[in-house]
Amino acid sequence: MISYIDTHCHLDGEEFAADRQQVVERARAAGAEAIFIPAIDLKSCHSVLSTCAQYPGYCYPMLGLHPEEVRSDWRSQLSSIRPLLSPSSKTSSKTSSGMNISPSSFLLPPSSKNPSSDISHSTFHIPHSTPSSPLSIGEVGLDFYWSREFEQEQLLAFEEQVRWSIETRLPLMIHCRKAQNELVNILKRYKGELPGGVFHCFTGNEIEARELLQFDNFVLGIGGVLTFKKSHLPEVLPASVPLDRIVLETDAPYMAPVPHRGQRNEPAFVREVISKLAEAYGVTDEEVASITTANAKRVFFC
Numbered sequence: 001m002i003s004y005i006d007t008h009c010h011l012d013g014e015e016f017a018a019d020r021q022q023v024v025e026r027a028r029a030a031g032a033e034a035i036f037i038p039a040i041d042l043k044s045c046h047s048v049l050s051t052c053a054q055y056p057g058y059c060y061p062m063l064g065l066h067p068e069e070v071r072s073d074w075r076s077q078l079s080s081i082r083p084l085l086s087p088s089s090k091t092s093s094k095t096s097s098g099m100n101i102s103p104s105s106f107l108l109p110p111s112s113k114n115p116s117s118d119i120s121h122s123t124f125h126i127p128h129s130t131p132s133s134p135l136s137i138g139e140v141g142l143d144f145y146w147s148r149e150f151e152q153e154q155l156l157a158f159e160e161q162v163r164w165s166i167e168t169r170l171p172l173m174i175h176c177r178k179a180q181n182e183l184v185n186i187l188k189r190y191k192g193e194l195p196g197g198v199f200h201c202f203t204g205n206e207i208e209a210r211e212l213l214q215f216d217n218f219v220l221g222i223g224g225v226l227t228f229k230k231s232h233l234p235e236v237l238p239a240s241v242p243l244d245r246i247v248l249e250t251d252a253p254y255m256a257p258v259p260h261r262g263q264r265n266e267p268a269f270v271r272e273v274i275s276k277l278a279e280a281y282g283v284t285d286e287e288v289a290s291i292t293t294a295n296a297k298r299v300f301f302c
């Protein structure tokens, strides 16, 4: 039985308004054991939280300001988003994102770092008590693909959110397009302090992969692009990225894998990505699913 995690899915989007329940049912039937939902701005932080509240113990929120949403109002966006990362008063003693989520749904033992003084968060069976507790800061990053109009603002907003990651110990869900040098320069300033994260939708070459993997407890998010006919990823990944540095994602509704390319993507389609990765690494689908699931748990819950 395949069991996997979709670590990046915009399930709160209006593309899923009409049939979100069926999408979740198909995800469960395909073996998705959890879905992580990233926000892109303040407004979407609230839609992500409300979608996650509808699927407690299954959908988990990630909150942040996406680089393409960084404009002149970025400071006020950030100051409104920041309190959402600390929904309760226990943040000062918080050492890990995992303690806000019951490990039971992930079959993990309680972390020794759990604050046992906080009973509601230290037991095994309260997955649904804190649906608003974010798993990660995301999606954040840099994107100079379309425009550099807000380049300075993007750099400042990203760095600010990197500091949040260090303060809260929540990992980063990073979006990066046409900006790897700038991105790596910022992350290097905090190397050693970062709790970890995902470089989502990785599509680069071997050199770029190695450069990103210099950061401990960071992994590459791999989705539908892997299956595209012209993708170099089936060669690049086995040559430069150990399977224990990969997590699965859809980026749904975008980036649907072959044979669904061009359609709305959804978590059940991750099965196509799993098969392609298995072929590329010469392992079974089950191995890909179990290794990438362990990777996601390590990055997000430990």
Ligand SMILES: [Zn+2]
Residues within 6 Å of the ligand: 008, 010, 038, 139, 251
């Ligand atoms: Zn995304």
